[in-house]
Amino acid sequence: MIINQSISPANGHIQVSHVFKNYAGHAALHDISLDIPAGSVTVIIGPSGSGKSTLLRMINHLERVDEGFIQIDDEFIGYRKKGDKLYELKERDILKQRKSVGYVFQNFNLFPHLNVLQNIIEAPLAHKKLSKDQAILKANQLLGLVGLRDKVEAWPKQLSGGQQQRVAIARALALDPKVILFDEPTSALDPELVGEVLNVIKNLAKLGKTMVIVTHEIAFAREVADHVVFMDQGRIVEQGTVQQVLEQPKEERTQNFLSRVL
Ligand code: ADP
Numbered sequence: 001m002i003i004n005q006s007i008s009p010a011n012g013h014i015q016v017s018h019v020f021k022n023y024a025g026h027a028a029l030h031d032i033s034l035d036i037p038a039g040s041v042t043v044i045i046g047p048s049g050s051g052k053s054t055l056l057r058m059i060n061h062l063e064r065v066d067e068g069f070i071q072i073d074d075e076f077i078g079y080r081k082k083g084d085k086l087y088e089l090k091e092r093d094i095l096k097q098r099k100s101v102g103y104v105f106q107n108f109n110l111f112p113h114l115n116v117l118q119n120i121i122e123a124p125l126a127h128k129k130l131s132k133d134q135a136i137l138k139a140n141q142l143l144g145l146v147g148l149r150d151k152v153e154a155w156p157k158q159l160s161g162g163q164q165q166r167v168a169i170a171r172a173l174a175l176d177p178k179v180i181l182f183d184e185p186t187s188a189l190d191p192e193l194v195g196e197v198l199n200v201i202k203n204l205a206k207l208g209k210t211m212v213i214v215t216h217e218i219a220f221a222r223e224v225a226d227h228v229v230f231m232d233q234g235r236i237v238e239q240g241t242v243q244q245v246l247e248q249p250k251e252e253r254t255q256n257f258l259s260r261v262l
Contacts, residue, residue, distance in 0.1 A: 011073060012038040012178035012210030014059060019068035021054055021234075028054045030234040032068070036227070038178075039208045043221040046231035047257060052214040055231070056181050059212065060101045061094055072100065072179060099127060102172030102180040107188050108164040110156040110171070116143070117152045120171045129175060142170035146200045162193030166200050173204075180204070182213040218261055222246055230254045 014036040021029040029051045036042050044052045057063040059070055061078030069086060070077040078094060079086040089097065110119050120142060121135040130138060143149045146166040156164055165185060172180055182201065186194040198220045205211060205224050215221060221228060221242070228245040230238045230253075238244075238251045249255050 013073050014179060014210060014212070015071045016055070016059070017068050017070070019055070019058065019070065020066045021051075021058070021063070022066055027234045029058075032234075032236060034229065034236070034239070036210060036212065038073075038210055040226040041205045041211045041213065041224050042227045042229060043225040044212065044214045044229045044231060045216070045218065045221060045257070046237075050231040051234040052231055053183055056183050056212060056214055059179070059181055060098055060103050061089075062103075064088075077101075099123075099129075099175045100178045102175065102177035104165070104168055104172050104180065104182045104185050106184045108156075108161070108168045110164055110168055112156050114156075115152075116148070116154050116156070116159075116167050119156070119167060120174050123171070124174050127175065135174075138174065139170070142173050143167075145173075145203070146170045147196075160193060161189045162196045165189065165197045169197075169200055169204070177209065179210045179212070182211065182215070184214050184216070186215065186217060216261060218246065218258070230257065232257070 014034070016032055016034040019029055019032040020027070032055060044055065046052055054063055058065055059077060064078065069079065075097065076086060077097065079088055111122065114122065117136065117139050120139040121132070124130040124135040124138070125132060140149065140152065143152055146169055148163060148166055151159065151163060151167070159167065185201065186197050189197065194217070198217060201213065202224050225242050228239065228242055229236055230245055230249070232253050238249060238254045245254060246258065249258060
């Protein structure tokens with residue numbers, strides 16, 4: 001199947017090195033460093049406003065770092081290195097780089113004027129990555145993967161929130177990204193629709209792509225995460241395995257947070 005083409009353990013290693021970000025003098029991120037192995041699933045948890053989304057957006061250069069840098073497989077995100085200096089990429093090169101990083105937004109962000117198929121084939125065609133026939137074949141495979149093969153001709157407004165998010169996940173996979181970033185993918189959903197989206201994400205974890213997921217769903221984190229990162233006030237307070245961070249957290253801030261959300 002085409003969707004399995006790019007699976008390679010050497011793809012999608014993310015390194016975040018000493019990243020800082022301020023908004024109007026307020027530290028949204030303070031000295032964040034993270035090493036995310038290729039093919040792993042990292043779940044980022046923490047209270048609202050702790051910097052989780054800001055960090056995720058930086059991995060795609062939707063947000064600029066103030067200091068530090070982020071690399072995926074030795075490529076600098078948003079920058080190129082010349083000598084010992086980093087220079088920001090031109091918009092065209094940023095877009096090119098984003099092809100290898102899929103992003104799933106809280107509010108799905110499907111194009112409302114395009115049907116499901118058109119939403120999924122838009123990027124592969126715009127980037128001239130696949131012929132139209134190949135793109136349609138692949139879109140159908142991806143819709144099978146998210147359990148929506150019968151919705152290929154539906155319009156976004158005809159779908160439930162859970163179905164729209166599953167289409168958005170298929171769309172994020174259409175360019176065969178090395179990395180997929182999920183920004184609270186179920187927080188805009190009615191409670192009864194959360195499970196179907198989490199199940200799709202759990203299945204994706206088996207594809208071997210690097211996934212970074214910001215979520216408040218602790219039970220889901222327990223099932224899917226190789227690595228859990230707890231953030232508070234722009235800092236990483238604690239990180240480690242599910243066992244280390246969710247079952248036996250060392251830090252009081254992690255313990256307090258978990259006791260509030262569990
Ligand atoms: P989380 O995802 O953990 O809820 P965010 O990354 O959204 O946290 O926000 C971290 C901090 O940065 C918050 O204090 C938030 O208000 C601030 N922030 C985020 N984005 C912006 C922005 N575009 N402009 C100003 N402040 C921002």
